[in-house]
Amino acid sequence: AQSVTQLDSQVPVFEEAPVELRCNYSSSVSVYLFWYVQYPNQGLQLLLKYLSGSTLVKGINGFEAEFNKSQTSFHLRKPSVHISDTAEYFCAVIHPSMNYGGATNKLIFGTGTLLAVQP
Amino acid sequence: EPEVTQTPSHQVTQMGQEVILRCVPISNHLYFYWYRQILGQKVEFLVSFYNNEISEKSEIFDDQFSVERPDGSNFTLKIRSTKLEDSAMYFCASSSGQGEGYSNQPQHFGDGTRLSIL
Numbered sequence: 001a002q003s004v005t006q007l008d009s010q011v012p013v014f015e016e017a018p019v020e021l022r023c024n025y026s027s028s029v030s031v032y033l034f035w036y037v038q039y040p041n042q043g044l045q046l047l048l049k050y051l052s053g054s055t056l057v058k059g060i061n062g063f064e065a066e067f068n069k070s071q072t073s074f075h076l077r078k079p080s081v082h083i084s085d086t087a088e089y090f091c092a093v094i095h096p097s098m099n100y101g102g103a104t105n106k107l108i109f110g111t112g113t114l115l116a117v118q119p
Numbered sequence: 120e121p122e123v124t125q126t127p128s129h130q131v132t133q134m135g136q137e138v139i140l141r142c143v144p145i146s147n148h149l150y151f152y153w154y155r156q157i158l159g160q161k162v163e164f165l166v167s168f169y170n171n172e173i174s175e176k177s178e179i180f181d182d183q184f185s186v187e188r189p190d191g192s193n194f195t196l197k198i199r200s201t202k203l204e205d206s207a208m209y210f211c212a213s214s215s216g217q218g219e220g221y222s223n224q225p226q227h228f229g230d231g232t233r234l235s236i237l
Contacts, residue, residue, distance in 0.1 A: 109161050110161065
């Protein structure tokens with residue numbers, strides 16, 4: 001069974017410092033990888049996605065992530081964080097499949113990491 | 120930018136009652152989803168819906184649950200005989216499904232409905 005592990009439940013960091021949020025997945029087949037962000041009282045917003053090709057993926061708000069197949073990781077990074085980046089960040093995976101003539105796109109989420117940016 | 124809208128934002132219901140959560144997906148999207156997040160736990164997939172039928176469902180999605188697209192714009196989740204453990208945030212999502220690569224189309228989420236069962 002596929003799973004996504006986010007080892008850090010909370011990451012405190014000072015404003016303008018770099019940050020890395022860790023994500024590991026378990027799958028023996030190709031997957032699509034995503035990072036979503038959830039601001040307080042809001043839904044999930046897509047930050048970035050890895051489908052294929054270049055292992056370094058750039059997303060919105062200055063975030064990027066690197067796909068590492070050998071380590072089955074997809075860590076999220078930002079070189080300099082802002083107070084406004086304080087939010088919950090979720091790593092997720094899709095195992096692409098075809099079923100009944102259409103794809104079933106079940107997202108499997110990690111438990112989330114709360115990024116707490118302090119002044 | 121078009122977005123997924125969910126109503127109500129908060130629903131309080133007595134145990135044993137039926138509840139309907141409503142969603143308006145992005146207008147030209149073809150795939151619709153429900154997820155839930157119990158407080159303190161991860162976001163879990165419930166069901167996906169395409170071409171007016173369920174395309175996949177999780178083991179959570181038993182006979183207590185049903186989904187419907189009653190018209191061209193709404194997508195609903197019905198929970199019958201609600202239980203205390205149904206208390207959670209329920210998210211609706213939609214994706215385009217256009218072009219190649221169905222699975223890689225990003226899913227757009229609504230802000231969720233917080234369901235509280237008393």
